[in-house]
Amino acid sequence: xxxxxxxxxxxxxxxxxxxxxxxxxxxxxxxxxxxxxxxxxxxxxxxxxxxxxxxxxxxxxxxxxxxxxxxxxxxxxxxxxxxxxxxxxxxxxxxxxxxxxxxxxxxxxx
Amino acid sequence: xxxxxxxxxxxxxxxxxxxxxxxxxxxxxxxxxxxxxxxxxxxxxxxxxxxxxxxxxxxxxxxxxxxxxxxxxxxxxxxxxxxxxxxxxxxxxxxxxxxxxxxxxxxxxxxxx
Numbered sequence: 001x002x003x004x005x006x007x008x009x010x011x012x013x014x015x016x017x018x019x020x021x022x023x024x025x026x027x028x029x030x031x032x033x034x035x036x037x038x039x040x041x042x043x044x045x046x047x048x049x050x051x052x053x054x055x056x057x058x059x060x061x062x063x064x065x066x067x068x069x070x071x072x073x074x075x076x077x078x079x080x081x082x083x084x085x086x087x088x089x090x091x092x093x094x095x096x097x098x099x100x101x102x103x104x105x106x107x108x109x110x
Numbered sequence: 111x112x113x114x115x116x117x118x119x120x121x122x123x124x125x126x127x128x129x130x131x132x133x134x135x136x137x138x139x140x141x142x143x144x145x146x147x148x149x150x151x152x153x154x155x156x157x158x159x160x161x162x163x164x165x166x167x168x169x170x171x172x173x174x175x176x177x178x179x180x181x182x183x184x185x186x187x188x189x190x191x192x193x194x195x196x197x198x199x200x201x202x203x204x205x206x207x208x209x210x211x212x213x214x215x216x217x218x219x220x221x222x223x
Contacts, residue, residue, distance in 0.1 A: 044214040096209035100152030
C-alpha cells in the first residue's frame, strides 16, 4: 500500500489570503504525482501531473512543486478567492492506478 | 466533447441486495478504472478494465466485479451488499498508453441500509 498523506485536513482562509497544502508520498517506485481539485457534486478536476524531481507547474494563481527524493509536493494558491473553495486531492500513481490522500478541504470566506 | 458520465447519481439499496453502476468514458478513451471513496477517506482503487478484461485489481473482495463493453463503457457490480459498501463510487477513464492521466466522473452515491 502506497500511503499518501495530506495536510492540513481542512483550511479556512479569508479572500485574498495565500495558502499552501502539503502532500507526502513514498519516494520509492515513484512514477507521477497528481493534484486534483474537487468541488462538491462535481467531478474531480485534474490540476497538475508532475513526474520529475524539481518539477514546478503553474495554472493561473495555483502552482505546485515536487520533490521526489524526499517524497513531498506543495500546492500553493495565491490570493485565494471564494471560487477556490473545494477539496484538493493529491495522488501518487504507479502501474496505472492512483493512490489518493484524504484531501485538504479549503474554504475561502469573502 | 462529453466527459466521463456515470449513472445513477444516487442509489439506495438494502443489505444483501446486488447493485450495478454504470460509466461511460471520455470520448477516445479505452481504459476505465473504478474507485471507492468511503466517508472521510480518499478514493481507493477497485479495478481497471482494458480491452474488455480486468487489467488489474485492488484489495477488494470478489463481491466486487466489473465488465467493459466493446464501446469501452463499463459496469461495476457489487453482490451481497454490506452496510460498509456505502460510499461514493468514482469512475475514471484514460488512454491505455497514458493510464496515469485519469479523468473522473462525478460519481454514484450508494447508500446501503
